[in-house]
Structure formats: C-alpha cells, structure tokens
Amino acid sequence: MTDEExxxxxxxxxxxxxxxxxxxxxKLMRYLTRLGVSLQEDREDLLQNAFIKAYKNLNSFDxxxxxxxxxxxxTHNEAMSFFRARRARPQVILDKEGQSLITELRDEESDSxxxxxxxxxxxxxxxxxxxxxxxxxxVLTLRFFEDRSYAExxxxxxxxxxxxxxxxxxxxxxxxAVLPESLSS
Amino acid sequence: MTMEHNQxxxxxxxxxxxxxxxxxxxxxxxxxxxxxxxxxxxxxALAAVLGALSFSATLFELQNLQxxxxxxxxxxxxxxxxxxxxxxxxLWLVALVLASxxxxxxxxxxxxxxxxxxxxxxxxxxxxxxVLGSVLYAVGVGGPIEESIGDRSPFYRPIxxxxxxxxxxxxxxxxxxxxxxxxxxxxxxxxRDFNGQVWNVADGDLYSFDAARVxxxxxxxxxxVPTTTTTTMFHACFVFSWENQRRFFDEASSPHPLVFASTSxxxxxxxxxxxxxxxxxxxxxxxxxxxxGL
Numbered sequence: 001m002t003d004e005e006x007x008x009x010x011x012x013x014x015x016x017x018x019x020x021x022x023x024x025x026x027k028l029m030r031y032l033t034r035l036g037v038s039l040q041e042d043r044e045d046l047l048q049n050a051f052i053k054a055y056k057n058l059n060s061f062d063x064x065x066x067x068x069x070x071x072x073x074x075t076h077n078e079a080m081s082f083f084r085a086r087r088a089r090p091q092v093i094l095d096k097e098g099q100s101l102i103t104e105l106r107d108e109e110s111d112s113x114x115x116x117x118x119x120x121x122x123x124x125x126x127x128x129x130x131x132x133x134x135x136x137x138x139v140l141t142l143r144f145f146e147d148r149s150y151a152e153x154x155x156x157x158x159x160x161x162x163x164x165x166x167x168x169x170x171x172x173x174x175x176x177a178v179l180p181e182s183l184s185s
Numbered sequence: 186m187t188m189e190h191n192q193x194x195x196x197x198x199x200x201x202x203x204x205x206x207x208x209x210x211x212x213x214x215x216x217x218x219x220x221x222x223x224x225x226x227x228x229x230a231l232a233a234v235l236g237a238l239s240f241s242a243t244l245f246e247l248q249n250l251q252x253x254x255x256x257x258x259x260x261x262x263x264x265x266x267x268x269x270x271x272x273x274x275x276l277w278l279v280a281l282v283l284a285s286x287x288x289x290x291x292x293x294x295x296x297x298x299x300x301x302x303x304x305x306x307x308x309x310x311x312x313x314x315x316v317l318g319s320v321l322y323a324v325g326v327g328g329p330i331e332e333s334i335g336d337r338s339p340f341y342r343p344i345x346x347x348x349x350x351x352x353x354x355x356x357x358x359x360x361x362x363x364x365x366x367x368x369x370x371x372x373x374x375x376x377r378d379f380n381g382q383v384w385n386v387a388d389g390d391l392y393s394f395d396a397a398r399v400x401x402x403x404x405x406x407x408x409x410v411p412t413t414t415t416t417t418m419f420h421a422c423f424v425f426s427w428e429n430q431r432r433f434f435d436e437a438s439s440p441h442p443l444v445f446a447s448t449s450x451x452x453x454x455x456x457x458x459x460x461x462x463x464x465x466x467x468x469x470x471x472x473x474x475x476x477x478g479l
Contacts, residue, residue, distance in 0.1 A: 011212055014205055018198035025197050044197065051201045052210065059215040062296065158299035 003067035011058055020067065021051050027146075028075050034141040035079050035134065046082055050075045069155040072146075076138060076156055083134040101125060101144035104172070124179065131178045136171035143168055222296050229291035233313045236284030238330050239277045240318025245327030246274035246344050257425070260408045261351040261359060271347060277331075281318075285310040349379040352406045360384065360419050361406035361427060364399055374399050376419075387420045390462045395424040403427075410461050422462035 288310035352361030
C-alpha cells in the first residue's frame with residue numbers, strides 16, 4: 001500500500017492511519033532530534049500533535065506532493081512553534097550521516113576558517129548546530145541529514161526554491177562562523 | 186498484518202488513534218480547503234482589480250498633469266520638488282502599491298502560493314494592474330474613478346481643484362478666475378475668482394501681450410502684487426490664459442508667454458508703468474531664464 005493509498009483509505013477507516021504513523025514515526029523522531037528537540041517526551045508530544053493535525057487535515061493533502069513532504073511540513077511547523085515557545089539552547093544530537101555536510105563545508109571553505117586543517121567530527125558539528133537558529137538547523141538537517149532535494153525542501157518549508165538556496169547558504173555561513181568556537185571548546 | 190497488531194506494537198500510533206477516538210476527531214471536509222483556496226484567489230483578483238482602477242485613475246491624472254505648465258511652478262511653488270509632490274497622483278500610486286501588496290499576500294496564502302518568489306508575485310501583481318488599468322483607462326473608466334472615489338478620500342483632491350487652489354492665493358500674488366468686464370478708461374477689469382469672489386484688477390502694468398488675454402468671459406490666471414486679506418483689489422503683472430497654458434505640448438515649440446512677459450522688447454499696455462511689478466516673483470527668475478537664453 002502506497003502512502004497515497006493509505007491516505008485515501010484512512011479517510012474512510014481511521015485505523016488505517018496507523019500505517020502512516022508507523023512508517024514515519026522513526027524518521028520524524030530522528031528529524032526532531034536533529035533539530036534539537038532533546039527530550040524524548042517533547043518529541044513524542046510534538047509528533048503526536050503532528051499526526052493529529054495531519055489526520056484532521058487529511059482532506060487537504062495534495063496528491064501532487066509526496067506524503068513524506070507533507071508530514072515533514074507539519075512536523076516542521078510543530079517544531080518551529082515549539083522552539084518559539086521555548087528559548088532554551090537546544091541540545092542537538094546528530095548521527096554519522098552528517099558526513100556530507102562536513103565534506104561540503106570543507107569543499108566550500110573560506111580562508112578565514114581553514115577547515116581543511118582541522119579535524120572535524122560530527123561531535124563538533126553537533127556543538128556548532130546547538131548555536132544555530134532553529135531555522136538554520138532545519139535547512140541544514142533537511143539537506144544534509146534527510147537528503148532532501150531543493151524542491152522537497154521548498155514544499156516542506158513552504159518557501160520558493162530560490163529562497164531555499166538562500167537559506168541554505170546563510171545557514172552554512174553561520175555554521176562555518178561558529179565551528180572554530182565549537183572546535184576550541 | 187492487521188491494524189490491531191500495528192497499534193499494539195506502536196505506542197505512538199495507539200495513542201494517536203485513541204485520541205482521535207476519544208476526542209471524536211474527523212478529517213475536515215474537503216470543500217473547506219477548496220473554499221479557502223478560492224477565497225484567497227478571489228481576494229487576490231479583487232486586489233488586482235483595485236490596483237487596475239488605481240492605475241487607470243493614475244493615467245487620468247497624468248494626462249491632466251501633462252497639461253499643467255510646470256514652468257509656472259516658479260510662481261506657484263517654492264521649488265520644483267514641492268510642485269511635484271503637490272501635482273503627482275501620489276494617492277493613486279500609493280493605492281497601486283498597496284493593492285499589489287494585497288495581491289501578493291493573498292496569492293501567498295493559496296495552495297501553491299509559497300512556490301512563487303516575492304519578485305515574481307510583486308511583478309505579476311503590478312503588471313496585471315498596469316495592463317488591466319490601461320484597458321480600463323482606454324475605455325474611459327479612469328476619469329470617473331478619479332473624480333468619484335478621489336472626491337471621497339480625505340487625503341485627496343482632484344488635480345483641477347489642486348490647480349485652482351494654487352491660483353487662489355492673492356496674498357501670495359496669485360489669482361485666477363473669469364474676466365467679467367473690462368474698463369479701458371480706468372485701466373482695470375473685473376474678475377470673478379474660482380471661489381466666486383469678485384475682484385477689481387488693475388492692469389496698467391500689463392504688457393500688450395498679457396493685456397490681449399483680458400477679454401470678457403476669458404478664464405485667466407495672474408501673477409501680481411500680493412494683497413492683504415481684507416481687500417478685493419489686485420494689481421496684475423502677468424496674465425496667462427487658463428486654458429491655453431494647459432496645452433503644454435501644443436505650445437512647446439513656441440516661446441513661452443512668461444518669457445515674452447519678461448523681455449524689454451514689448452510695449453506696455455498703458456502709457457506709464459507704476460513700477461509696482463518690479464521684483465515680484467517670478468519676474469526675477471524669469472529674467473534670469475531669459476538671460477540664459479532658454
């Protein structure tokens with residue numbers, strides 16, 4: 001059963017909705033962790049709210065989008081609301097899949113940071129991530145940890161693809177700026 | 186694989202479904218989302234129409250503005266910038282910008298509105314307003330809009346009313362109106378201004394070129410000696426036709442009457458000059474323009 005078929009069937013039988021929850025729960029939980037929602041109970045609450053919203057708005061799901069982008073969009077909105085309400089510094093926990101970000105930062109390095117001479121680990125990136133804004137973490141996470149295309153990011157963040165590029169550029173610049181601090185600490 | 190089995194193994198799915206059942210949640214009907222989408226498109230279209238109406242009124246004002254002789258601004262305004270601010274159809278231009286912003290905000294809230302960049306939406310909104318506004322102007326909507334909606338706005342005066350007000354300031358030496366009668370024996374004429382006030386105008390210092398415009402029934406504007414607020418006597422130094430001056434482009438190839446008025450080659454209308462006009466504005470400026478060979 002595809003996601004889209006599951007959505008159609010869930011409109012008639014709410015129990016089918018659990019198929020979608022099961023499919024995306026782990027991915028979205030990891031996404032929230034990468035964004036900096038550090039407490040398990042917060043992640044569960046956010047995810048529960050996200051799935052409830054998705055169910056209530058199931059009729060607005062656009063079949064031209066993927067369900068994945070749609071549920072990520074809802075979770076993204078929940079997470080941003082969460083960060084707006086809580087201003088405490090997040091504790092970001094990343095995983096090994098962020099190697100592409102480290103590689104890209106080294107490829108695009110500027111003379112001022114000289115990252116190639118530094119041994120970057122994902123722990124450094126984690127510490128640096130904690131100092132970024134939620135939006136900056138979000139775009140970097142979607143691009144380098146969730147491997148989302150610009151078009152998918154546009155649908156998730158609900159901004160034009162040109163703006164995705166701009167946000168990504170700014171987020172990388174911000175990360176590069178805080179990395180030396182992360183390395184020295 | 187049964188649904189019950191899934192829920193038992195997945196506490197989150199179980200909690201979500203329990204909450205859906207406990208709170209008796211149901212998906213919102215599809216028509217609500219469709220209606221919301223259409224609602225924003227209709228609002229966006231409405232904003233585009235308002236922008237178009239504003240632009241048609243802007244064109245109408247610009248058409249009239251063409252007829253205002255900007256060279257006379259040296260007499261009516263302290264500088265060209267203040268003249269521009271007073272004459273430009275700012276209300277309509279501001280309305281056009283606001284309508285375009287409204288289009289942007291509404292389209293942004295439609296289903297795929299987020300995919301369009303600010304520049305694309307803003308340009309689209311402005312271009313739609315410009316094209317539609319030009320069509321409305323061409324079919325004659327601009328004038329009625331300018332006069333009907335503009336008249337009801339507290340921040341707006343039609344261009345003709347503005348122009349008349351500039352020439353209804355006798356204490357600043359500016360007076361316009363219709364010539365009622367002319368008396369050659371007393372070197373004066375009677376004029377009814379735009380507010381209905383009757384004036385006795387001394388024309389002894391007029392040159393022939395100006396005096397030729399003073400004929401009963403003609404609507405004229407004059408630059409003269411500033412008066413007090415209590416008198417109804419006005420001493421004219423320059424007389425310009427109200428209507429002729431409004432056809433700027435038609436007369437662009439011929440010398441401007443103000444330039445004629447400031448040259449020494451003309452002959453005075455009456456035998457002697459009182460000297461009262463010497464130094465009044467815009468005499469000095471016009472003399473310098475004349476000397477510069479413009």
